[in-house]
Amino acid sequence: MAGTAEGRDLFIDVYERYYALIYSAAYARLGHEDDAKDAAQEVFIRFYGKAAEVREPRPWLYGTLRNVVFDMMKKKKPDLTVGEMDDMGVTYINGFRDTRLMIQEALESDANFIDENDRALFELVASYDFTYREAGEELGMSERQAKYRFGLTARRIAGYFRGRGIEKLEDLL
Amino acid sequence: MNGAETLILVLEKYHLRQPVPPRARAGIARARKEMLTRILQQSGNLSLGVRTALPLFRALRGMGMPVNFRQGRMISSALAAVVVCVLTAGAFVASWPLLSPARPDRGVVVFATGEVTRTGADGASTMLKARDVLERGYTITTGDNAAAIVQVGETIMVRLMARSELAADTLLDAPDSAFSVKAGRVLARLERLTKNRSFSVKAPTAVASVRGTAFSVASGEVDTVVVAEGAVSVKHVKTGGALSLGKGRAADSGTDLKERPATEAELLEIGRILRIPFVKRPETATPAEFDALAALVRKTDAEIDTEIRKFQADVMPRTLEEIRAKYGRIDVVHLYSGETVRGAVVGRGAALKMVVPGRYRLIPAGSVRQTGTE
Numbered sequence: 223m224a225g226t227a228e229g230r231d232l233f234i235d236v237y238e239r240y241y242a243l244i245y246s247a248a249y250a251r252l253g254h255e256d257d258a259k260d261a262a263q264e265v266f267i268r269f270y271g272k273a274a275e276v277r278e279p280r281p282w283l284y285g286t287l288r289n290v291v292f293d294m295m296k297k298k299k300p301d302l303t304v305g306e307m308d309d310m311g312v313t314y315i316n317g318f319r320d321t322r323l324m325i326q327e328a329l330e331s332d333a334n335f336i337d338e339n340d341r342a343l344f345e346l347v348a349s350y351d352f353t354y355r356e357a358g359e360e361l362g363m364s365e366r367q368a369k370y371r372f373g374l375t376a377r378r379i380a381g382y383f384r385g386r387g388i389e390k391l392e393d394l395l
Numbered sequence: 396m397n398g399a400e401t402l403i404l405v406l407e408k409y410h411l412r413q414p415v416p417p418r419a420r421a422g423i424a425r426a427r428k429e430m431l432t433r434i435l436q437q438s439g440n441l442s443l444g445v446r447t448a449l450p451l452f453r454a455l456r457g458m459g460m461p462v463n464f465r466q467g468r469m470i471s472s473a474l475a476a477v478v479v480c481v482l483t484a485g486a487f488v489a490s491w492p493l494l495s496p497a498r499p500d501r502g503v504v505v506f507a508t509g510e511v512t513r514t515g516a517d518g519a520s521t522m523l524k525a526r527d528v529l530e531r532g533y534t535i536t537t538g539d540n541a542a543a544i545v546q547v548g549e550t551i552m553v554r555l556m557a558r559s560e561l562a563a564d565t566l567l568d569a570p571d572s573a574f575s576v577k578a579g580r581v582l583a584r585l586e587r588l589t590k591n592r593s594f595s596v597k598a599p600t601a602v603a604s605v606r607g608t609a610f611s612v613a614s615g616e617v618d619t620v621v622v623a624e625g626a627v628s629v630k631h632v633k634t635g636g637a638l639s640l641g642k643g644r645a646a647d648s649g650t651d652l653k654e655r656p657a658t659e660a661e662l663l664e665i666g667r668i669l670r671i672p673f674v675k676r677p678e679t680a681t682p683a684e685f686d687a688l689a690a691l692v693r694k695t696d697a698e699i700d701t702e703i704r705k706f707q708a709d710v711m712p713r714t715l716e717e718i719r720a721k722y723g724r725i726d727v728v729h730l731y732s733g734e735t736v737r738g739a740v741v742g743r744g745a746a747l748k749m750v751v752p753g754r755y756r757l758i759p760a761g762s763v764r765q766t767g768t769e
Contacts, residue, residue: 230440234431234449234464238456241427246420250413255422263430270434322409329411339461348403351414359424362456376399391401395408 233273246350502529502547503677509541580613582668601648623665
């Protein structure tokens with residue numbers, strides 16, 4: 223399907239939207255630019271043949287990235303397990319895990335984002351420290367649009383927490 | 396602190412924020428472009444259309460337009476089509492002078508009055524009227540008080556005067572459009588011809604070649620070429636002698652070429668075609684347009700006839716024949732000195748006022764021995 227014009231067009235759409243995210247996620251795990259590029263390239267090469275079949279590209283890309291990063295890390299540390307990789311750098315204290323899981327749920331909930339661009343924008347700014355201008359350039363929106371849309375998303379997530387009894391975001395700090 | 400900033404602090408606290416340093420972020424855009432090119436190239440999907448559409452797609456997204464690649468590709472194709480159309484139209488307009496209607500292979504009769512006949516290569520003759528066509532090899536003949544104007548494309552106009560015969564040797568289908576005047580007089584007018592093209596009118600003893608001008612060619616005992624505008628190259632058919640005639644000059648071609656000033660009457664005659672505008676697209680012009688042109692030709696002819704008559708009335712006769720034509724006689728005055736003066740006596744008194752060729756002459760009455768009339 224990727225060989226067809228339709229598959230190629232779909233691939234380019236997904237690639238242009240998620241490349242920065244996948245690269246950033248890879249960098250966050252691997253801590254090295256070249257390794258992050260290699261990992262992102264491997265993910266998108268794998269995706270190329272499946273562009274038209276994958277219904278939800280974002281989870282698919284993150285899932286594949288997890289496998290690719292694990293394979294790359296395992297070459298350096300053969301006894302590494304998936305669990306160790308996921309928890310790397312995270313120290314759990316009382317109540318921390320539950321709250322973290324609740325926040326992760328909020329970030330995964332479709333209800334908090336208008337569309338996939340909205341979610342990608344949020345992740346680039348909130349998770350990977352992109353400026354509004356940088357995130358906007360990656361996603362085809364102006365700096366002002368990016369700032370406005372990020373603000374709306376933050377409000378929706380705050381509303382999500384209120385639904386779970388957390389009146390103010392400050393309560394989580 | 397606003398909600399967005401607080402949320403970022405929350406993510407920071409729960410290790411859900413993994414900042415990518417600015418140095419690593421800076422190279423993302425370039426890496427993204429290079430990697431996509433590489434992936435598409437390896438898969439054989441980097442067609443010219445994709446190459447062209449990608450920058451436009453990115454530019455549109457960069458401007459904040461929510462387009463997908465397919466839409467970007469379609470916009471790119473549409474823009475390419477517009478560019479191709481504009482270039483094609485430009486090329487068509489630029490080459491228009493080389494195409495129809497500037498290169499028709501036939502002429503159109505735009506005016507005909509009196510007895511005008513057309514004889515084809517097969518010898519068949521038909522009466523000619525406005526809107527009829529004249530093709531290569533045709534001959535047009537005009538009778539007494541008849542005239543015809545033929546237009547070729549929108550650059551050549553030829554008028555046959557009464558009792559004339561004109562053959563279309565070649566029209567604009569050849570580099571040199573050529574007419575032959577077999578008898579009578581022809582007036583010709585040219586707008587600028589395209590490069591490498593010329594126009595010539597042949598008389599039995601002379602050929603007049605031009606690129607943009609107005610002139611007349613008359614065939615008779617002596618062929619005459621008169622130039623009203625521009626420049627005409629005249630070549631004698633037998634001797635090969637050539638002259639370049641400028642505005643207001645004429646050449647008589649008998650046994651050889653002789654240049655002289657054109658007479659006022661000769662120049663006025665050329666006005667019969669010089670004052671007539673070219674018909675736009677004569678092959679598709681409406682009858683009303685031909686009628687309007689005919690009215691203009693008749694009005695112009697009447698004006699020029701009047702101007703010529705007035706000129707002839709004012710002009711000083713230059714020969715005895717002209718004196719006879721103007722006054723109906725030749726007076727002969729014998730002087731006591733033995734001299735004989737011929738001309739027309741136009742005044743008497745203390746002196747006789749006589750018109751002699753080219754001037755007036757006053758003769759004291761006391762010196763006149765005898766007068767008579769021839």
